[in-house]
Amino acid sequence: MLSLFLLLPFLGIIALNLPVKGRRDAAAFLYTLSLSIGQAIVVLFNPGDFWAKPDFWGGFFNLGLYADNLTFVMLLSIGIVVSTAVCVGWQTISDHRQRLNFYNLVLIALIGMNGTVMLTDIFSLYVFLEVTAISSFILIAFHRDLNALEGAFKYIVLSALATVLMLTSIAALLLFSGGTSFAAVSAAVKSNSGNVIVIIAVSLFICGLFIKGGLVPFHGWLPAAYSAAPAAVSILLAGIVTKVAGIYVLIRLVRDVFGPISEISSVLMLVGTFSIIVGALAALKQDNFKKILAYSSISQVGYIVLGLGCGSPLGIAGAIFHLFNHSIFKSLLFVNSAAVEKQTGSTDITKMGGLGSRMPYSNATNLIAIFSTSGIPPMAGFWSKLVIIMALWQMGHFTYAAIAILVSVITLAYLLAIQRKVFFGILPQELKHIKEAGIWIVIPAVTLAIIIIGTGLCFPLLFKSFLMPVSSFFK
Amino acid sequence: MVNDMSQLFWMCSIAGFLVFIIGIYGLLVTFNLIRAIIGLELLTKSVTLFLILAGYVTGQTGLAQALAITLIVIEVVVIAIAVGIVLCVFRHNRTIDAQLLRNIKG
């Protein structure tokens, strides 16, 4: 029944665009919201044998979908982040027709992401990455202001470059494997492990994924796209799109398809460390709320890749847990930036101050997200960073572990600078009239904050039953 | 026969690689947005050639053609969206010689 994750959004798009009179934007909002929340809940209460059931249309469609625990973690994050973006979109986009277009594109992005995490074929992977990417291009350029168009064009160019690298790699792998399924490719890579063409193919594919995930030598597009996109779209992009398109695929391929190759592991650790450092240092210098968050995203993704490069089951479990945590706390930070942007009309943090007294919910939830990002106990982010650092320590990578701890301090510094400049301090005269942003921004913010604290407090329970099984597929 | 196939593969790969270099160079050097899209198109041409070639030399032309057709369909949509964004930029600026691409390379 996994195909429901693709077919329900698809049928929704068709139904929403039938020429019917009435508030189609409200219908679209309710449908998208219930679909994404439903996805999160269904995955959370994981009814095991439900997924194993064959589709009710018998063998008519042969989609070849597959789900393991990693897939379920991703489906859960997708559900949470998409529902957040849907709520914020309702609050920040006012025009009826634009709202309808927005929800259609969000549903398409949902199909793209759900497909990406469930498929088992390296070429279908390209197709669904393109579905996600094309809907993101349009979403970034949604309001057609010049900065957003610039960000979207940069994203198109670099994303096209990434897909070209991946397709070259697929063509090279076709020389050795009898098909494009993960199983065939995996067998081909294993039986030709020393071959130069195979090594080039694998490195090209991983290079493409570095571009998609915005890791350091290839991060040029990311701050432009994140900061220029409409508020709700930044949540979607930063929270989940680049994580699915870049990082999830990286984990899946390195873990299950290409297998642990030691050269790749060291490259991953190096790139991860550079991303951590460069992202954090660049974030220190910014004055724009969303740009700081974008660079912080690069830095946090570096932690995930560092954990993955570590290669031990503990490291991969930490990477996946940090991926989940990152999508929650980065969405929360972007929700708060959306609230501030909507109420003050600006994202320049030097012009603000003292909003905490006016926007108490944003103030409190932002502080929780900051603590989780920089790894203060007992927030969820603390545990995932701890697991990654422990894994590094176990494998004897002491320098990397030390850098990871040190940059956590820098993370706290630049994020607290946001908190100090935006929410603490003296309220400027022209911002006296500010109120809390609307209900559809406060509800997701509070929900995400509860998820962060809840995950942090339940961590000992989750670790044995939920997280270590995620990495147990690693053989 | 094997030798012939090997030689043909290598010649076509060289041509694909050269088209790839030309595309990358055109993409990096230009400031004109439409020229950047043309550079991307050249890159896609080289990839189409690689896919078909891989299918031909391994005798999986059916699979390779199916992949190439999917690739071409997706390519058209990406190009249409990119051109749409360029036209929007043009409506703002009345020019497409913007220096937009300058800071991508950093």
Place this chain on the structure above:
Amino acid sequence: MVINIIILIALVTAALWTAMTTRLLRSAVGLAITSAILSILIFRLASPIAAVFELSVCAGLIFAIFIISITVTQRVTPEAFETRKKERMTKFWPLPIIVIIAAVVLTQIHFQTTFNLPAQTTPNDVKIILWNLRHLDLLGQIVILLTGAFGVVILFKEWKNG
């Protein structure tokens, strides 16, 4: 083999002309010619259906998209054209040299390999593979075409402030 090499040289030359020529319109024509030559090559590599797609979609449809966008945006005076021509010559003179050097170096390498594959289990027919075995790709293509329609609606809808 000789015919193949001529086609390959023509392909690279057309691509080079596409990248180097000063007029945008000629560049688009060059791209269409590159596509046409590529489709001949694809046809000779025993892939007729992909060749038809390449010819009709890339040399036809994409060429039309480019021509429309260029005629809408391009307004160049002759003086501006002359300066731009000089600029392009200074920027692009290394490209043919790089291409020729790369071609010479790469043709010197004697590449030898045999292509061994596991036994084929699927039929080698593009229609069966596309329509019966790759349903997920078909779904993805349909969704992408829908996305393209939404994109055109959003990007081209009339502008309120002139």
